[in-house]
Amino acid sequence: MRANAWMQWFAVFSLSCLFAVSGFAQTPVAKISGDVVRVDGQNLELRAKDGQKVRVELSDHLRLNARSPAGADALKQQAYVGATAVPQPDGTLLASEVHVFPESMRGTAEGHRLLPPEPGKEPKSTMTNATVSGVTGGKGTSTMTNATVSKVSPGDNALTMTLSYPGGDKTVVVPQGTPIMKTETTDRSALVPGAHVVAYAVKQPDGSLLSDRVNVGKDGYAPPA
Secondary structure: OOHHHHHHHHHHOOOOEEEEOOOOEOOEEEEEEEEEEEEEOOEEEEEOOOOOEEEEEEEEEEEEEEEEEOOHHHOOOOEEEEEEEEEOOOOOEEEEEEEEEOHHHOOOOOEEEEOOOOOOOOOOOEEEEEEEEEEEEOOOOOOEEEEEEOOOOOOOOEEEEEEEEOOEEEEEEEEOOOOEEEEEEOOHHHOOOOOEEEEEEEEOOOOOEEEEEEEEEHHHOOOOO
């Protein structure tokens, strides 16, 4: 695929640079959203919102996570969660997504880190994997925080969580209406035609895309891109 064609394809699918948690660690990856058309061996074919198709090769070390909607009551004491957020002037983080992990995933990627910036933009978002040690009402503005919830209290229009991890903690504000999702491990049987997925892929030298991580919506749910 020529460079210009690749850039056009990149724009069509609104790809953004991220760091993979494992497998392609420290390698920029593309985040591709679409609906499953079919799975043929190691090949996953997706259809974007505009109807165009893209093929992604699935790694032998593929990690599949199923996501389903959850309510604010899932953000309870000692829950292990992940919050995508951005730093605010007062030092807190404003969540755009919160993921609630099962006990089997406790400790996964625990800690706080910056996410790589989108092309041409300053670094802004972070990822924090941690335990929620407190929650109160509050106001909150994008980072990723995975943590265990140790205390939660409702606010007027937002929840403010304290996420603790070895060596530190972060205060994360969760505005009303912020997507809250349950995340659980699954297998390739979840990749059925019509399922909504977000695939994290690395461009190979021959122009193909290889993915070692795919999030799939459970029971028709469309996980945020």
